[in-house]
Amino acid sequence: MLNAKKIRADFPFFKQKLKGKPLAYLDNAATTQKPRQVLDAMQEAYVARNANPYRGAYALAVEATEAYERAREKVADFIGAEPEEVIFTRNATDSLNIAANLVCASRKRGSTILLTEMEHHSNLVSWQLAAKRWGHRISYVKVKSDGHLCREDLEKKAGMSPLVFSFVHVSNVLGTVNNAKQLSQLAHENGSLACIDAAQSVPHMSVDVQKLNCDFLAFSGHKMLGPAGIGVLYMKKELQEEFEPLFGGGEMIKKVSLGGASWNDPPHKFEPGTPNLQGAVGLAAAIDYLMGIGMENVERHCQGLAAYCRKELEGIGAQLYGPVKGAGIVSFNVGNIHPHDVAHFADKEAVAIRSGHHCAQPLMNALGIAASCRASFYVYNDKEEVDRLASAVSRAAKALG
């Protein structure tokens, strides 16, 4: 079991009050708050260990290099990868853009990229841009009204052997958990690469790239108690030699002359420029913190809160979207009241929820709605906060309904 109250005490953010009330922060699918342990680790890395990794022969530079590589090993362990398969990026969006361009540039024009209607814009616009740039086309697996992928459409389109199948593991709008292992397998059976947007899954459940057997996997540090500005692109070892780097700069090279350059070994080949040492250290500290809780506990806690939230909101007549059994995300609407108005009423009670299209416009279109409210949970949330949300939603319904 997880003690949310005890966990909350680790977060300086929650010491503040909003409008005299403790803040119920229920927008964790957007970003999460940071525990003292993460902030301290980053502070320490700035105060005592700040040098440019790889580039100096002095002791401090060696320490910085070691701290950065330790962070990479920590991430690798956390997702079941080899350290050299972990490429540090800015965030999941950055990772997906890199994957999209590497993949699209690696084949002649005229291939098909397979995505789903469920994608966040980061796994959608990235591929649209890359496909346009390299002359490929995109096809999309349909989403059913219950928030699951349409099996028939999936098998038909995956069966057409696209160059790559890139899909979201957990929907940021609906909390739908896709069977990533099965989808990767389906991609491979049809000779396609498998790329996973794991921005909402890695923070919430145990994710193992060996078990999923994917080729790429992307996630962000800031959605899992880590800092903003650090993300991860897992890339399978066998692919790393095949792909040319997208961006050039320092540390990604072996040898440079005026006539050209040869590449450093992966993952450095894909990490040009001065790395984000403090970001990596912060992410490693966030992983330590999550492992201290246990990912099974994180998953159970957030799912439990989502289930409770669905029940409470249903009780006051809200319309819920997405599967009953999903991750810690609940999307809903109340009558014809605009989600922005609901979010505003919640804000009055110091309850922070998201409202809008959640950067997934095609999914909203598929569901036939322009926008929704979304509550998303993490380790520091509890049932009392859900109760506060439900009463704020009731108040909005009463005032505006």
Next chain:
Amino acid sequence: MAAEDIYRENILDHYKHPRNKGKIAQADAEAQDSNPLCGDEISIGIRVENKKIVDLKFDGSACAICIAAASMLTEEVKGKGLEEAKGFSKERLLSLLGIDPGPVRLKCALLPLKVLKLAIYRHLGKNPEKEDGLV
């Protein structure tokens, strides 16, 4: 804080009983736009005689602030000259609303004004892209 009291009596009144809501028969010009952030969508049709807006209606799905703004705005410019309506300032609309919607909701409040001006420019055969700021 702006968030405290933006759902005032007059806003709720216009939201629950919007004036000039619906489709206008035989509009001389129509326009619509949306707010990409929240999905607010507003369309406005105007009927013009002797350079005056003799009738107009708005339609769409939007938040309370946006609906109230559209209701108050259409009420205010009905019967007014095209020139006056074209020069309707955002400050004037905000003072009609009587609230400071804050930076995020400002776009909701101003969407109807933008759409009205689009319709007027369309009627005048002008390209709104070339005019100085719609709102």
